[in-house]
Amino acid sequence: MRVRGMALQLAIIGMLVAAVTAAPEFPIAKPGCSDRCGNVSIPYPFGTGPGCYRGSRFLITCNDSFNPPKAFLTTSTITVTEITLGGKLHVEKYIAKDCYNASGRTRSFNPTTLQLAKFIVSDADNIFVSIGCDTVASLSGNLKEAGSTGNEYEVGCTSSCNSLKYVPNDTCSGIGCCRTSLAKGVNRFALSVTSQKNHSGILDFSPCSYAFIIEEKKFNFSKSYLWELKNVDKLPMVVDWSIGNNSCAEVTKNTSACQGNSTCYDPDNGNGYLCRCLDGYRGNPYLPNGCLDIDECTDATVNHNCTHHCTNSVGNYTCSCPKGYHGDGRKNGDGCIRRRSLVIQIAVGIGVGLTSLLMGITWLFWGYKKWKLVKLKEKFFRQNGGLMLEQQLSRREGPGLRTSAKHPWTNDESNVEETEYLLGKSMEIVGFEEMAGTSVGYPSLQNHLMQSLGGGR
Incomplete structure (x- = not known):
């Protein structure tokens, strides 16, 4: 059983590997x-x-x-x-140090230089920092500008403190730490750092002065840096790279600077140009056929904007709604909304259907009642045609036979409602006027009754 389970696991792993490979x-x-x-x-x-x-x-x-x-x-x-491929080169570079002990200077990397020639130190990603409680740091560099040999520039940063209790964490504002921004276009720089008092009186918590360029998002000052950086040689920084010295407008005059399914753009810092894949494509825009279509609907690294159905196309994708809904199907758009007309049609259809059904039942009911009434009248006169005549005669000539005696069916409680509905009164007191108004199939009986009563008067 264990061997079978292991075989199943290996089969699943094999399918996963095949899927990744494909x-x-x-x-x-x-x-x-x-x-x-x-x-x-x-x-x-x-x-x-x-x-x-x-x-x-x-x-x-x-x-x-x-x-x-x-x-x-x-x-x-x-x-x-x-x-x-967005033009960023992440590197590590030596920091400048100037350290002391009670006997004097013990260790120094001063100055530290960086010569990039064709690349540029990123002003957007880096900052210049000095750390120490007796520190004076400076940065001198070369500004690379199009059409010139460059211009020299210099920036300084000073930090000082006489007690560790005054040095705040997470703040670099001159107390034990100083920071400043960089100029654009720096392709060469030199860092120098020194002290004014050889860290006298602060050696126990700040034995060194430091100066460096560092990637800003990776720097968060801590007072422990005052002594911990003594054992650190390199820190991260970012360099901007680009191709050539000419802009996109210049290199695309006669030829295409970038490969298929890509576009050319100018960098924010320095000269030259860069390439990037068009929207809906991914890959290396500097290689022939390097930008390939992305299946936005299935690619796990792409969050498509569809709420329901996603259909991939070359360089793009489309969103759609399921049947019974309308809208653009996009999360940042109308989305998918149920069709109200359809709901109304269904509701109206149900309402009309119920109304027709109720009307039909009503017409059937009243038709049945009318049919039953006719049948009752026919039955009444067929079986009891002479009853009323006898009653009228008995009233003229004296006490006669009671209806209940000769026709006991009239006392049947099951017929009371139907009989009263038919005649409107008790059978025993039916009058001549009601009888005279009856005309359902018995004209001879009515004529005979009229003649008899008229002759008696």
Whole structure:
């Protein structure tokens, strides 16, 4: 039994693996080229080998001596941790330090430089930070601008404090920590950091001064950084990359800059251009046929906007409503609304049907009652045609035979209601006027009665 259960599990796993294998793949590297280095994906225009990257600036050196292997930008010591096709290169860079003990300076990385040549330090993603209670830091850089050799710029940041109790957590406003923004277009910078009093009187909680550029969303100051950063060498930062030096308008004059199902756009920082897949497509826009259609209706990474039915199409999808509903079927639109006309039609149809049924039953009931009345009258005169005559004669000539004596059926309680309904009074007191008004099938009887009564007077 256990073996059978294991076989079933293996069959299910096999189906899942087959399903994953059959799913559409979106290639990121050129054919025959490695698309990974350790934990880092390497999309074209970047590459790790000859013919796999676009120009020397996009070379990624994969060092297998590390476990897992580490990726470095070109042949530098700049560690690459992530590459996005949106023009972002996530790297790690050394920080500048200036440390002291009671005997004087003990450790220093001062200054720290970064030369990117063709790429740009991201002003949107990074900040410049100095940390320490006796710290003066500065950043000098080169602004790369189109049509010029660049301009020098410099920014400084100072932080100080004389007691740890005054240093707040989560706040970098000059007390133990200082931060500032960066200018656009910086492709080279140098950091320097120093102190004014060699951290005298604060060595026990702030032995060092630090200066670095860091990815803003990964930085949240803590007073523990005053001594913990002494053991940290690199911190994350973001670099903006693009292709060439010309804008989309310039490169698309004579040829298409980007591959099929993609479009060209200019970066926010620096020169050159970038490509991205059109809406409804995914993949690498720098590769031929690199942007493939997304099935928005089944792709788990895509949240389609349909409330009910989703139909995929090339580069797009459509929403629709089930039968009996109307609307655009979209979550951010009209959605699907039940057709009121249909509800009304059903309600009206039911109402009309019930009304017709009730009317039919009513007509059948009254028709039956009318038929029954006629039959009762016929039965009455057929069986008792002479009864009323005898009663009238007995009233003229004296006490006669009682109706109940000769016709005991008139005392039957089951016939009282029908009899009274027919005659309107008790059988024993039916008068001549009622009899004279009766004309159902007995004209001779009426004539005879009239003649007898007239002759008696």
